[in-house]
Amino acid sequence: MSGGLAWHARDLVLDPAERTLVVGILNVTPDSFSDGGRFLDPEVAVAHALRMVEEGADVIDVGGESTRPGSDPVPADEELARVLPVIGAIAAARPELPISIDTRKPEVAEAALAAGARIVNDVGAGRAEGMFEVVRAAGAGMVLMHMLGEPKTMQESPRYDDVVAEVRAFLRERLEAAEAAGIEPEALVVDPGIGFGKTLEHNLLLLRHLEALTELGRPVMVGPSRKRFIGAILGLPEGERDEGTVGAVVWAVAHGATIVRVHDVRSTVRAVRVADAIARVER
Numbered sequence: 569m570s571g572g573l574a575w576h577a578r579d580l581v582l583d584p585a586e587r588t589l590v591v592g593i594l595n596v597t598p599d600s601f602s603d604g605g606r607f608l609d610p611e612v613a614v615a616h617a618l619r620m621v622e623e624g625a626d627v628i629d630v631g632g633e634s635t636r637p638g639s640d641p642v643p644a645d646e647e648l649a650r651v652l653p654v655i656g657a658i659a660a661a662r663p664e665l666p667i668s669i670d671t672r673k674p675e676v677a678e679a680a681l682a683a684g685a686r687i688v689n690d691v692g693a694g695r696a697e698g699m700f701e702v703v704r705a706a707g708a709g710m711v712l713m714h715m716l717g718e719p720k721t722m723q724e725s726p727r728y729d730d731v732v733a734e735v736r737a738f739l740r741e742r743l744e745a746a747e748a749a750g751i752e753p754e755a756l757v758v759d760p761g762i763g764f765g766k767t768l769e770h771n772l773l774l775l776r777h778l779e780a781l782t783e784l785g786r787p788v789m790v791g792p793s794r795k796r797f798i799g800a801i802l803g804l805p806e807g808e809r810d811e812g813t814v815g816a817v818v819w820a821v822a823h824g825a826t827i828v829r830v831h832d833v834r835s836t837v838r839a840v841r842v843a844d845a846i847a848r849v850e851r
C-alpha cells in the first residue's frame with residue numbers, strides 16, 4: 569500500500585514511494601481493442617503521448633502489436649515500422665520521459681531501446697530467446713507479465729487449479745530466470761496479466777488477492793484498462809469502461825499495486841492521487 573519499491577530503468581530510478589506510477593497506453597496499431605487505428609499517424613501518436621504526460625502519466629508505453637484475444641502475431645519489421653518513428657519523436661520532445669516498449673520480440677525491444685526507450689514491457693515475460701540479453705545489455709527496466717497460452721487462443725478455455733498460486737509461481741520463476749540471465753532485480757516489475765488467458769472469475773480472483781504478488785518482492789503493475797471483465801460486469805462496450813477501470817485501479821492500488829497501465833490517464837491520475845493520500849497519511 570503506502571511506500572513502494574524503486575524501479576531501475578537505465579539512467580532513471582522510478583520511485584512509487586511518493587505516489588503510484590501511472591503508465592499511459594499508446595497503441596500504434598490498426599487493431600487494438602480500444603484505441604486501434606487512432607494513433608497510426610506518428611504526429612497524432614506523439615501529440616497523444618504528450619497529452620497523457622500533461623495529464624500526469626509517469627511512463628508512456630508504446631505498442632505496435634495488439635495482443636487482444638484472437639489477435640494474430642505481427643512480423644517484426646511491421647511492428648518496428650509502427651513504433652520506431654513514434655518512440656524517436658517522443659524521446660526527442662521529452663528526453664527525460666521514461667518510454668516503455670510493449671513487445672514480445674527481442675529485435676523490436678533492442679531497436680526501441682536504441683531509439684530512446686528505457687523499459688521493455690513484455691507480455692511474454694522474457695520467454696522469447698534473446699529477450700533477457702537485450703534488456704541486460706541496455707540496463708533497461710522490464711515488466712514480466714503472466715499470460716496463459718497465446719493471444720490467438722488464450723481465451724478459449726483457460727483453466728487453473730488455483731489461479732493466484734499459479735500466476736505467482738510463474739512470475740517467481742520468470743524473476744529467477746531474468747536474474748539468472750544477469751538482469752538486476754531492481755529492474756524488474758511483475759504483472760498478473762489481467763485478461764491474458766483468464767475468465768472473469770480468474771481476473772476477479774487475481775485482483776481480490778493481489779497482495780499475494782507483493783510477496784515476490786518486486787513492484788506489482790496491473791493493466792485492467794477497458795478490458796472485457798469490466799464490460800462483462802457493467803454490460804458496457806470498450807468506449808464506456810473508464811469509470812469501471814478507475815474502480816479496478818483504485819482497488820488494485822489499495823491492495824498492493826504501485827504501477828497501473830491505463831488508457832485514460834486523466835481520470836486515473838485524479839483517482840489514484842486520492843487513494844495515495846489516504847494510503848500515506850500518518851496517524
Ligand code: HH2
Pocket residue numbers: 593595597599600601602631633634635636670689690691711713759761762789790791792793829
Ligand atoms: N495489457 C495489454 C497489453 N499490454 N502489458 C502489461 N504489462 N499489462 C497488461 O495488462 C497489458 C499489457 C492489452 O491491452 P491494450 O494494449 O490496451 O490492447 P491491445 O493488446 O489490443 O493493443
